[in-house]
Amino acid sequence: MSGRAPFLILFCSALLALAGCGRDADGPLNVAIIGTPESVMADGLRLSEGAQTVRGAVASGLVALDAQGEIKPALADRWIVTDDGRSYIFRLREGTWPGGAELSGESARDALRRAIRQLRGTSLGLDLAPVDEIRAMAGRVVEIRLSTAMPDFLRLLAQPELALSHGGFPSGPMNLQAIGEGAEPGAAAAQLTLRPPEMRGLPQEEGWQEHVRPVRLRALDAQGALDAFAEGEVDVVLGGSVGSWPLADPGPLSRGTLRIDPAVGLFGLQVRRAGGFLARTENREALAMAIDRAALLAPFNIGGWTPTNRIVPAAIAGEGAAERWAGIELERLRGEARNRVAIWRTTLGQGEGPRLTVALADEPGLAMLFNELAGQLATVGIALDGVGADQPADLELIDRVARYAEPRWFLNQFNCALRRGMCSSDADAEVRQALSTADPQARMDAIARAEAMLTADNIYIPLAAPLRWSMVRGTVEGYAANPWAYHPLPELAVIPR
Known part of the structure; x- marks a missing residue:
């Protein structure tokens, strides 16, 4: 049995236990993570964001x-x-x-x-x-x-x-245990409690239990989590994204506060299959040219959620990094896109325009996004169909928060070794070159070349930064919005003195 196995058995059994979470002002802090029990189960090395939150508490x-x-x-x-x-x-x-x-x-x-x-x-x-x-x-x-x-x-x-x-x-600050079976289907629950201070690298302290509380965790779908918040059954909802945003209307949730993370990462379309219309670089570029990113985000009405057409955000890429096609009017870009679609239709499309598929989850926010995107692409002669997130498709919607603030994280997401879709071996070689040189300027130059290659190949079409939101009751301490959309449970367990 591997070294992780005892921990996995404990964790899996805890999250698969079904339980109701009654609200008690003097009891645990009740937290819901949006997702299924399987999605927040620490069953390997490729963890969902919810599973990262729990793994960080117990290890x-x-x-x-x-x-x-x-x-x-x-x-x-x-x-x-x-x-x-x-x-x-x-x-x-x-x-x-x-x-x-x-x-x-x-x-x-x-x-x-x-x-x-x-x-x-x-x-x-x-x-x-x-x-x-x-x-x-x-x-x-x-x-x-x-x-x-x-x-x-x-x-x-x-x-x-x-x-x-x-x-x-596991060596983390909290212990995790199942809390029994309840009648509510799909409401997997577990309780996490802080270990004594000396087991967390802190000095021994008498009466430390008076200043901490258990965290009772539930895995719920977005609507279930928001309903539980509105009914006072949970104090915090974590894991909100673009897909669930339309459900997070803060109006009736007067007892809580909607928090949006200034998240850094990738939100856009990756080319999965470079065939048909997408076989040519100039056609993939036409797809990127046709999108009005500001109009794509406008229906969500989220202040501060700004569009981009960069792979690496300008703030991370460094001085001089500019948006692609800066200063060029959208209609000029769309005119060029229409020309390229027309050429393909008459030469390779047998008189019909290209029809592409995009893989994305079945969520209300993503339906909004798809409808706007499909309408925009139709204006240049490209038809777009949506399929399930796990279905074969020409394009895939990428929604991923960065792990650290360096360009290499963004470039590594498209490394050919990961087999996630279309990639560039030349860009990968530049990233490797950056790792092999001791000269800081040479490293920066290699990284810039790698991003330029990925951009020129148009294997990824950036739209914006990821959107992450939470619901946090006003009395809750230990929560803060941050660029990594990571909210540690141990800090939520501490009662302010």
């Missing part, structure tokens, strides 16, 4: 993210970074692993190596490519050496998938 890495999305100590209580940014030296906190074994540099090194090894073949595995060596030093010290500097490496290291375990016991 810890060397560092973690706080409510604001900033780095905080976890198994390591302090660290230093060398001047060249290529060596991170961590001092582990006092204490033991949950199973009683010594928390030593050697055991942490072995656990981290195991975690990184298990992530091979995933996008996080690509993100971890700069990790060159992990060494155990004297006593409780671990050093991670990188092949090249990575400014946001600590945020990558804080990802829940890089949580460490020893002997099959």
